[in-house]
Every structure is written in C-alpha cells, then in structure tokens.
Amino acid sequence: MALTDTELARRTAGGKMKRKISEYFSYYLLLLPFVFFYGAFTLYPLVHGFIVSFYDWKILGEKQFIGLQNYIKIFHDSVFYSSMWHTILFVLISTPVIVVAGFLFACIVHQPLRGKTVYRLVFFVPIVLSVSVVASVWSAVLDSHTGMLNSIIKLFGSKGEILWLSHPTLAWLAVIVITLWWTVGFNMILYLAGLQEIPDELYEAAKMDGANAWKSLLYITIPALNRITVLITFLQIIASFKIFSQVYLVTQGGPAGATRTIIQYIYEEAFKKYSFGPASAMSYIFCFVLLIISMIQLRISKERE
Amino acid sequence: MKEKKLNTGRILLYVCATVITAVWLIPLLWVLLISFKPSGSGVISIETWFTPPFSHSNYIYVFNNAPILLWLWNSTFIAFITTILVLLICSMAAFAFSNGRFPGYSPMFWVILAGLMVPGEAFLVPLYILFRDLGMLDTYQALVLPHIAVPFGMILLKQFFDGLPKELYEAAKIDGCGIFRLLFVITLPLSRSALAALGIFTFLGSWKEFIWPFISITSAEKMTIPVGIPFFNSEYNEDVTIPMAANVIVSVPVIIVFLIFQKQIVKGISFSGIKG
Numbered sequence: 001m002a003l004t005d006t007e008l009a010r011r012t013a014g015g016k017m018k019r020k021i022s023e024y025f026s027y028y029l030l031l032l033p034f035v036f037f038y039g040a041f042t043l044y045p046l047v048h049g050f051i052v053s054f055y056d057w058k059i060l061g062e063k064q065f066i067g068l069q070n071y072i073k074i075f076h077d078s079v080f081y082s083s084m085w086h087t088i089l090f091v092l093i094s095t096p097v098i099v100v101a102g103f104l105f106a107c108i109v110h111q112p113l114r115g116k117t118v119y120r121l122v123f124f125v126p127i128v129l130s131v132s133v134v135a136s137v138w139s140a141v142l143d144s145h146t147g148m149l150n151s152i153i154k155l156f157g158s159k160g161e162i163l164w165l166s167h168p169t170l171a172w173l174a175v176i177v178i179t180l181w182w183t184v185g186f187n188m189i190l191y192l193a194g195l196q197e198i199p200d201e202l203y204e205a206a207k208m209d210g211a212n213a214w215k216s217l218l219y220i221t222i223p224a225l226n227r228i229t230v231l232i233t234f235l236q237i238i239a240s241f242k243i244f245s246q247v248y249l250v251t252q253g254g255p256a257g258a259t260r261t262i263i264q265y266i267y268e269e270a271f272k273k274y275s276f277g278p279a280s281a282m283s284y285i286f287c288f289v290l291l292i293i294s295m296i297q298l299r300i301s302k303e304r305e
Numbered sequence: 306m307k308e309k310k311l312n313t314g315r316i317l318l319y320v321c322a323t324v325i326t327a328v329w330l331i332p333l334l335w336v337l338l339i340s341f342k343p344s345g346s347g348v349i350s351i352e353t354w355f356t357p358p359f360s361h362s363n364y365i366y367v368f369n370n371a372p373i374l375l376w377l378w379n380s381t382f383i384a385f386i387t388t389i390l391v392l393l394i395c396s397m398a399a400f401a402f403s404n405g406r407f408p409g410y411s412p413m414f415w416v417i418l419a420g421l422m423v424p425g426e427a428f429l430v431p432l433y434i435l436f437r438d439l440g441m442l443d444t445y446q447a448l449v450l451p452h453i454a455v456p457f458g459m460i461l462l463k464q465f466f467d468g469l470p471k472e473l474y475e476a477a478k479i480d481g482c483g484i485f486r487l488l489f490v491i492t493l494p495l496s497r498s499a500l501a502a503l504g505i506f507t508f509l510g511s512w513k514e515f516i517w518p519f520i521s522i523t524s525a526e527k528m529t530i531p532v533g534i535p536f537f538n539s540e541y542n543e544d545v546t547i548p549m550a551a552n553v554i555v556s557v558p559v560i561i562v563f564l565i566f567q568k569q570i571v572k573g574i575s576f577s578g579i580k581g
Contacts (some may be wrong), residue, residue, distance in 0.1 A: 026484040027405035034398035035413070037454035041421055044530050045431035050429060108322050113315075125333075128563045128570075130536035132514050133552045140339075141332050141543045145377060148335045181329065185531045186574065193575040213314055231579065242426050244493040245515040249535055263426050263516070270430045271520055285568045287427035 013091040022132075059274035070281035074298035080282065082257065083265040090261065091240040094176050099229070099236050100179060102187025107189070107221075110195045124185035130183070135249030138178045139165075142250075146220055171251050175259060184241070187232050194228040195221070232263055233295040241290060262286055318448065339547040340364070348546060362552035367537075373525055373554055376533035383448050383529060384511040390453040391507045392500055398454075399462035400488045420456035426516065433520060447521045448529070452511060458503050461577060465499035466492060498576070505566075505573030512559075530555050 053070055057063045062173075072105045105110050109120040126134065142146045142164040150161050165171050200220065244263035247253065253260035266286065270279035339348050341359045345367065348354065367373055401407075402414055436447045469492065477487055495499065515531040522528050528536060534555065538548040563570060 003523070023405070023484065024407045027401040027407045028395040030484070030488070033394045034417075034454045034459060037394065037450065038417065039422065041432070041435075041451040042423070042428075042454065043416070045435055046423065047430045048434065049431035052434070066363050102307050105325070108318060111318055113318060113322060116322075119322045119326055121564070124567075124571070125563065126329070126559060127574075128509065129556055130531040130559075130560050131515050131555050132531045132538075135337050136538055136548050136552050137332055138483040140336065140549060142343065148332065151349070151354075155351055169499070174564075180502040181332075186578065189344075189575045190569055190578045192521070193579060197521075216516060228579070235578070238424070242424055245519075245531075266426075266429070267516070267520075270433070276430050276434070283427045283430060287424060290424050290427075291422055297306070305548055 018150035021172065043109055049280045050281060052276055053284055055277050055278075056160065057276040059276070060249050063129045066277070070277045071285075074285070077278075078263060079257070080191075080262075081261070083260050083262045085240060086258075086260060088245065090243055091237055092170070093172075093242045094179055094243075095233060096178055096235045097176060097241075098184055098185060099233050101184050102232065103225075103229075105184060105188040105194055107217075110192060120188075123188055126182045127185040129182070131245040132249060134178065134182045135246055138174070138181075139250050164211055165251050166255050168255060171255060171259050174253055175243075175247050175250065177209070178250065179240075179243070182246065190228060190232050191225065194225045198224045227301070230297070232302055234293065234300075236300070237293055238290060308442050330531065331573070336549045337553055339546050340553045342546045344544045344547050346546075363547045364554065366547055367551045371533070371537045371551065373533065373537075373551060375526060376530050377555060379445075379527065380512055380529040383445060384534045385512040386445075387452050388504050388508045391455060391458050392504055395455065395458035395503070396462050396493060396496070396500070397488065398459045398506055399466055400458070400484075400492055403463045404484075404487075414520050417456045417459060421460065427452075429517065429520060432501075432517070436521060442521050443523050443527055445527065448511075448514075448518055450534075451517065452473035452507075452514075455507075457577075458507065461501055461503055465496055468497055483507055484492065501569060502573040502576035506577040507572075509570070522535060 005255055054065060054067060055063045056066045057071075105123050109116045109123065113119070129137075140146075144150060144161045144163045144166070147164075149164070153162065162170070164174050202220050202224075203216055211219070243261050244264060244267065247259050247261055248264050248267075251259045253264050262282070263286070266279050266282050269275050272304065335354070338354055339359065340363055342348050342354075342361045343358055343362050346353075346358055349407075398417075402410070432451060433442070436442045441447050441450075473491055473495075475489055477491055482490070513531060514529075517527050518532045522532055525536065527534070534548075534551060537551055
C-alpha cells in the first residue's frame, strides 16, 4: 500500500505536532515543582507583603486599609532613619575592610609558603561556624570582666577594664571585627580562585623586564582580578546591608540602639510589636535599596564585558 | 641583592601569616580551654585559665540540660532534606530552561531571574503570615519549604547544562530516550561537579540559617543549632564556661566534617560564588 506524497506529508506533520505537544508537556512537568514552590513561597509572599504594607495589620488578623500611612509614618520615624544610617555606615566601613582583607589573605596563602594549607584552613574555618556560636564566642572574648581580650590587655599593664560593648564606637568596632573574623574566608576563597587563573608567564615576563614584587602586584595581579573584585565588592555590599544576626546576638542593638540595623528594626516591629504593616513597608524600602544596588552591579559588570 | 630583597619579603609574609593565624585561632583555643573550667571557678585572669581545677562537668551539664544532640540532628536533617530537594527541583527546572523551547519560556525565566535580586530578609512578614495561615509555624516544613526553589541554584545549574555538548542529547533522542531519562541518565551524571558545588553551598546555607528559624521555631525540640544555642545561653548569663562547652559540642562535628571535605567545600564555595 503506497501512500501518496500529500498523505505522507500530512501524517508526518501530524506526528510532529503531537511530538511537539508531548515535548512541551514534559518540559512543563519538569518545571512544575520549581514553579509551584517558587510561586508559593517567594512570589506570593512578595506580592502579599506589598499588600500588607498598605494595611494596619495586627497579629490576630484584624486589618484595615490605610493607604500610604505606613510609609508616611516610617518617613517620620527617627528610629528608622538611625537604623538605616547604622546599616549604611556598616556597609561603608565593612565593605572595603573585608574585601581588602580577603584579597590580602588570598595573596598570602597563594605564595609558596611552608604550611600554606594550614594558614588557608585557619583563615577559612570560622565560615563553617554558625552565627550563634560566633556571637557566643565573641561575647565571651569581649566580656569586660572575664573576657579574654581584657585579660590579655591587663597583662600589658592596663588597670581599667574596657567596656567593649557599652560604648557605641567600640561596639561598632567589635561588630566589624567579628564580621571580618567570621566571613573573610569567603572573599579569600573567591580571590584565591581568581589568583590561580592568572598565568605564571605574566609574572615571569614582568620579572624579566625588571619589575619587583610590588610592581607585579600593582600592574598584573590587581588588574587581572578586576572582574572578580567587582563581583566580591557587590556580594559584600549586599551581605553587609543584610547584617542582623551577629549584631543582634552580641549587642542586641545596644548600647541604647547605637548598633540597631535596619533588619533588626524590621524584626522588632514585626515580631516584638507585631505591627506587620510598618514592618512590611520598611521591608519594601529595604528591598528597593538592594534592587538599586543590584542594578548598578549589572550595569558595571556589563560595561566591563 | 635581589635574593636578599626576596628574603625579607618572604620573612614579612611568614610573620603576617603567623600573626593572623594566631589572631584567628586564639579565641577558639581559649573557648576550648575555658570550657573545661568548672562553672563558678572564676575565669578572670590569664593565670586562672591555666591553673586547675579542670573538669568535664560543663559538658555533662550541657548534655543533661539541653537537647543539644537533638538540635544537631535537626540541623543536619533539615540541611540534608533541603539540599536533596534543591538539587532535584533546580536541576529539573534548569534542564527544561537549558534544552527546551516552549511557550512561556522567557516570561517564566525572567520572573525567576528577577528573584535573584530579592533578599529573603525582605519578606519575613508575609512568609510568617503564610506559614501561620497554613498552620505550619514551628515545624520542619517551615524551615525547608521556602528554600527549595532557589533562582540562584537553578541558574547556576542551567549555566552548567548549557555548556554540555548538545550532540549527546541528539544521539540519545534518536535512540528514543525521553526527556526525563535524558536528564537523569545523561545530564546529571555529567554534572557531578556542579551538583556537588551547589549541594555544599545549599547545605552550608541551610545549616547556618538564623533569622527565619529564629522567627518560626518556638519549641525547643524543633530548634536547629543556630537557634538552640542562644536559647540555651540566655539562661546562663552569669557563667560563661557552660555556654562555651555548648559551643564546643556543636562546633567540633562541623569542624571535623570541614577538615575531611575541605577541598570539596572550598571548591564548591568558589564555584558557586563566582558563577552565581
């Protein structure tokens, strides 16, 4: 039974169509779990939070639409401004410190030193500790009466006890040191990956031309790591903006709110005072700030390419 | 002349490395040391750190008064389940986006990509309301469900899948291999390095998560380590040595696992960090 040409074409086209539909179907099936969980636990809360930010929303569920009043209230709230300012201050100070330290640490362990694996391990190990352990350890270290740091300082002849966590500037210094100690390993690892990709020939050529170590650092290493520095800097800015747990657990935002950050304020509004409306509005403002930073990052990394 | 210069440079490097190592390690060693000082023995000066009495009474106290092994188990269990689900769900979606062309492809992809920029901290309130309405506050589900469809993981895997040679699929397709079999028989075994990297990153992230469990978990027997430790410590404000014993108990297993898998962990973090 020979099929005519048109018959054959029609049949294969029909088969193709069918195959295509069943292929779509399998792809949708593959996507289904991700789309479901993403929709339910990311998109829906995101939209719902936006709605809540226009309501006077109490813990027990009584709610009243109040338009922009939550936002207006926030813009007249001095604690919001101070928390935002603390956060920005922390970003401005911690970002260069932790990025540069990560770079220097990576440079140290990249050198052919004896025992460099040990150094690398030690610089990196705090990363795997959970924040509550880090906070508990450092609270003990910085304790004014029994702490390790003051005991060591006493050894050098100081009589008085330094109240590390009771003075705003010292408390911030402590927070920065703790964050550095805890997270610098992450930046170090990223920089180390970057350093390992720079071909040795570049350094050899520079040496032939009479460049010293300082010059090759300045003219080879740093430019070669340009792309990764942009990446690390923005990762650090975003991570620093989100600072909450180590501060909350070590200083509780004290002394007198001097180290309260924006996430802590959102947390307190939402889960201590249960005023969900203002907390949601603040979350959106916070989200908006981070979005702008991400946009800048996209822009810069696009330009570099 | 040059040789000498190099030497001073190297000595300087050694000095720096040693000093930083000391600064990084001393707090941890101190904690280990004073955790063996019996509670109430007064750790106030350097001499008291090194002079007896020493005992393991703090450890016994912690084991008797806090469900600390349960917290370790909870943390491990939740991190494990989260990791498995992330790898499964993200690789399925990544495969669809990497190989498929279907109606709705780009709007879906862009909505997920946009999720990369949204900080999880920004929707704690609606997430809390959602889980309260679902009646799932203070459950393991609350700790796992919000973290399994992560745009970061999906996009990381998609990029990796995009780099695999397409000819492999063509040959398998001609042999009549379905899409699911393609994914599980061909793609995933070839992507072990990417899966390991994402898996390690996810496990560590889940293990260390603080703020959401801190909000959603209230009963002691459901707590994870990051929430359990402050919960336990808050009751022992006066005495520092008992909380230090608790810190040692929960950190030693982690550090041992880290030492065993350090190569993979470091690789996983740099892979995820740079590609992400």
